[in-house]
Amino acid sequence: MNTAELRVDLERLRSNVRAVRARMAPAEVLVVIKDDAYAQGVQRIVEASLDAGARWFGGIDVPSALRAKAVSGDRARVVAWMTVTEAEAEAALRGGLELGVGDAGYLERVRQSAAKVGVVARVHLKIDTGLHRNGVRPEDWDAFCARAAQLEREGSIVVVGIWSHIAEASDEEDDISRAAFDRAVAAARGEGLSPEVRHLAASAAAWHRPEFRGDLVRIGAFCYGIRSADGPEISGIAPVSSLVARVVAIEGGEARIGIGSVDGLPSTLAGRVHVGTPGGRRELRHVNPFESVVEAWDGAQCGDEVVLFGPGEHGEPTPTDLGEAIGTVGEEPLLRVSPLVPRVSL
Numbered sequence: 001m002n003t004a005e006l007r008v009d010l011e012r013l014r015s016n017v018r019a020v021r022a023r024m025a026p027a028e029v030l031v032v033i034k035d036d037a038y039a040q041g042v043q044r045i046v047e048a049s050l051d052a053g054a055r056w057f058g059g060i061d062v063p064s065a066l067r068a069k070a071v072s073g074d075r076a077r078v079v080a081w082m083t084v085t086e087a088e089a090e091a092a093l094r095g096g097l098e099l100g101v102g103d104a105g106y107l108e109r110v111r112q113s114a115a116k117v118g119v120v121a122r123v124h125l126k127i128d129t130g131l132h133r134n135g136v137r138p139e140d141w142d143a144f145c146a147r148a149a150q151l152e153r154e155g156s157i158v159v160v161g162i163w164s165h166i167a168e169a170s171d172e173e174d175d176i177s178r179a180a181f182d183r184a185v186a187a188a189r190g191e192g193l194s195p196e197v198r199h200l201a202a203s204a205a206a207w208h209r210p211e212f213r214g215d216l217v218r219i220g221a222f223c224y225g226i227r228s229a230d231g232p233e234i235s236g237i238a239p240v241s242s243l244v245a246r247v248v249a250i251e252g253g254e255a256r257i258g259i260g261s262v263d264g265l266p267s268t269l270a271g272r273v274h275v276g277t278p279g280g281r282r283e284l285r286h287v288n289p290f291e292s293v294v295e296a297w298d299g300a301q302c303g304d305e306v307v308l309f310g311p312g313e314h315g316e317p318t319p320t321d322l323g324e325a326i327g328t329v330g331e332e333p334l335l336r337v338s339p340l341v342p343r344v345s346l
């Protein structure tokens with residue numbers, strides 16, 4: 001019997017977003033809402049973030065960004081940064097999105113889409129500062145900016161931002177990326193562009209290194225209380241979502257709970273983590289397709305709640321603790337939760 005539920009604590013989200021905004025000020029915070037706000041539901045996440053003062057949202061995929069824009073209307077600017085087809089770019093522009101543009105061919109397609117829709121496309125030009133994950137290479141950058149400036153003059157686009165994404169693997173590499181970014185911004189200005197916002201950093205670099213903040217920071221993980229894998233706890237933020245399931249049977253010193261690998265619980269967690277129960281931390285012993293098995297506790301009963309991940313109030317691991325147990329990041333246990341598992345706002 002499936003008893004799983006993903007509880008999304010919106011008061012905690014608001015408090016995380018406030019803490020992130022306070023830390024980043026005067027830089028603005030773009031709350032990252034890709035993949036349906038990391039599978040937590042764009043609508044509730046955007047509404048609560050607006051309450052906490054967020055005025056920018058963004059994501060990789062157009063569908064999540066379009067939903068964010070539909071919820072926020074004129075209260076926020078929303079950016080979608082994946083290179084997409086013309087049809088999708090048209091839908092994005094029609095829906096009022098700004099677009100991240102990281103290659104010359106895409107810039108031309110965005111121009112055409114803007115003409116078709118009858119709007120001026122607001123774009124954020126992306127320089128590749130070493131991560132090689134989309135972005136215009138430094139040797140092609142000046143020509144790219146010159147073309148963008150030409151399209152601005154003809155009235156089909158306006159360059160509102162210059163951005164990049166850094167690896168956050170080592171301070172040295174990030175410093176090299178930042179220097180490349182500063183050169184790219186200077187070159188863009190030299191070509192006649194005047195971007196309003198420069199943005200380079202995601203959660204970890206923006207949190208720990210003020211010199212990376214620029215005008216805007218793009219924060220996903222820390223807004224949702226997910227610390228970096230192998231990184232320190234971040235004071236003032238805590239996980240927003242908890243994955244909970246109920247006990248469906250007790251036998252032989254073990255409790256069976258109504259969540260399994262089909263619900264998105266990674267089967268590789270079996271034997272590697274302790275989860276939160278009414279009797280404290282207990283070993284997660286098996287993860288089967290439809291049910292999982294946890295070491296029992298005194299007085300265990302059917303209907304008791306077991307917390308697979310959450311902020312830790314019941315002894316449960318955080319999403320990042322789970323990720324680390326199976327060699328991945330904290331976003332992954334959250335993203336894997338099946339869309340069929342009910343989301344409940346707290």
Ligand SMILES: *Cc1c(COP(=O)(O)O)cnc(C)c1O
Pocket residue numbers: 032034060081165201202203204218219220221222
């Ligand atoms: C997902 C993403 C982010 C958010 O990164 P966090 O480390 O979770 O804050 C920032 N920028 C880009 C381009 C992304 O795709």
